[in-house]
Amino acid sequence: MEGYSATFQTDVTxxxxxDDILWKFGAENTLIAEISRENRIFSTYDDVLDGRFRDRLKLDDQTGSLTITNPTTEHAGVYQLLIRGVKLISKTFNVSVYARLPVPVIISNSSHCSLSSSSCSLVCSSVMNVSDATLSWYAGMSVLSSISVCDLSISLSLPLEVEYQDKNPYSCVLNNPISNQTTHLDINTLCHTCAEVHVHCCGSTEAVIRLVVSALVGVATVTVLLYDIKTTRGVKKQIGPS
Structure with missing residues (x-):
């Protein structure tokens, strides 16, 4: 995985x-590290291949083993070890480097509810492009559907239809050969029936209507009281002492 160190052993005590120890990389067998006690050479070649190995290579001066620190996907490929001594020893390391997987995201794909529909449409997707990864829907421990990709430039998404009353534990899993990320479905949060939407809508509307009616009644009551007070004062003036 990206960010972790990888050590290639020579199996030499x-x-x-x-002995001369040579480490080469890639199809062109570019020399990236070398040890020769006789010629007093103990070197890593950081500037080759556009400097992709700069400050990342470490040689063990006792065994000749090579360590790559903080590798990225550009350090994937074939590494070759050559030991020249009494006899020639050759070893090949085929290395894959995987990027860290993002956590998959589940969203509702229903733009509106339908009174005739009994299911909720969902989509699980990877918010970042990934390579050598598989996206899967699970119901409990059972795989319902999956999709895989090898190309780094392609994003993943996978649909799922779930009944509103379904109580199964659903989850969406993104995995590659060495790691995985899981998001569990909260069906109560993402899936709402039309009845629930209608109740919520009408409940809010009813509350607003009640508030408006209460305000109007209050205004009318105050108006009546003010009119009554004004009328009473007018009558008192008319029947007062002459």
Missing amino acids: KIREN
């Missing part, structure tokens, strides 16, 4: 005086 201790480098002998007349």
Whole structure:
């Protein structure tokens, strides 16, 4: 995985005086590290291949093993070890480097509810492009559907239809050969029936209507009281002492 160190072992306990150890990378066998006790060479070549190995290579001076620190996907490929001594020893390491997986995202794909529909439409997707990964829907421990991709430039998405009353534990899993990320479906949050929407809508409307009616009644009551007070004062003035 990106960010973790990888060490390639030579299986040599201790480098002998007349051994030469060469580490090469890629189809062109570019020399990236070398040890020669006889010629007093102990070097890593950071500037080759546009500097992709700069500050990432470490050689063990006792065994000749090579460590790559904080590798990225551009460090994937074929590494070759050559040990020249009493006999020639060659080893090949085929290395894959996987990016960290994002957490998959589940969204509702229903733009509106239908009174005739009994299911909820969902989509699980990866918010980042990934390579060598598989996106799957699970019901409990059972795989319902899955889709895989090898191309780094392609994003993943996978639909699912769920009944509103379904109580199964659903989850969406994004995985590659060495890791996985899981998002569990909260059906009560993402899936709402039309009845629930109608009740919510009408409940809000009813509350507003009640508030408006209450306000109008209050205004009318105050108006009546003010009119009554004004009328009473007018009558008192008319029947007062002459």
